[in-house]
Amino acid sequence: MAALDVVKNYYDCFNQKDWDGMLALVSADIRHEPNQGEARIGLEKFTAFVHHMDESYDEKLTDMVFFTEPAGNRVAVEFVVNGIYKKAEDGLPPATHQTYVVPAAAFLEVANGKITRVTTYYNLPLWIQAVSA
Template sequence: MTVAETLAAYYAAFNRQDAEGMLALLANDVVHEPSQGTARHGKQAFREFLAHMNRCYAEQVIDPVFLTGEDASRGAAEFMLDGRYLETDEGLPPATGQTYRLRVGAFFALENGLITRVSNHYNLADWTQQVQSA
């Protein structure tokens, strides 16, 4: 698969809430760098993160655009994220089923066709304002 095909498969699995499909595209030593918080290391940590996210949020990636490097070692995605806040996440406002829409940027490193780094970036203040005013 090309980098763009790998990223498209990753987000297709995300939209299905298919954690195992996402994990199949990751290297065992993957590093996940969230927009806020501490980096996670390894597939098991990523698996736990996905379970948490699927419990607290229902999200869909809308119209992703992929950018790739020439040597198949880097890629990026920009997209809109439509979501619903299902269960209160620690340290965040109470969940009451609020909906939100965010622009997200994600950066990837790949090696031997597998994702070795996922770095997500979004505006937490915008998200917070949306769920507090809903």
Template sequence: MPTATKTLIDSYYAAFNAGQSQAMLDVLTTDVVHDINQGAREIGREKFARFLDHMNIAYRERLTDIVVMTSADGSRAAAEFVVHGEYLRTDPGLPAAHGQRYVLPAGAFFEIRDGLIARVSNYYNLEDWLKQVGAT
């Protein structure tokens, strides 16, 4: 079971890096819980799809150095990775975007149910990101 979970998370991140939002959505439960870094909790695949659409407009990101760890029973997983990004369009409440590039360590926690991702909780250092994009 841990192998299946690792394969699931690997496919989620492969879809992310390929810019294939639908492939990411396909590995989520319909009632997926999404904990946005230092933000709200959203529930549902439709809200996750809107989040991805927004992110694809404001940011261009690629993940490297992805390491996936799973619980013995495969019901939980964690991933550590490095985000290489470009800030393309100003996100409300954040500094103005003008193509700033950033490199940011990040991580995520997952809950797995019936072979699909039922929760994604993402974490990164917002203060580090703000410094990198030139916030004062």
């Protein structure tokens, strides 16, 4: 399966909250580079992150635009995160089911039909402003 197809399937699973389907598309040695904090390496840490995010946020991604490079191993995706802040995170505002809409982007690398790297970027101050309003 082409990298673009793998990444599109990954995000389809995300939007359907099919965490098992999403996690089946990542490699055992996945490298997750979040917008803030240390990289997470390995499926166990990434799985814990996915489940933690599901507890704290209810998100759907829209306006997705995918880009690939000539070799077809890397995919960039720009999207809008439409979410509900369900459970407070340390160092962030209290959660009272506030809604937010923020632009974001991710860069993914695929090898042997599995995602080996996900790097995500978004504007954290903009998100804080949205959930604090």
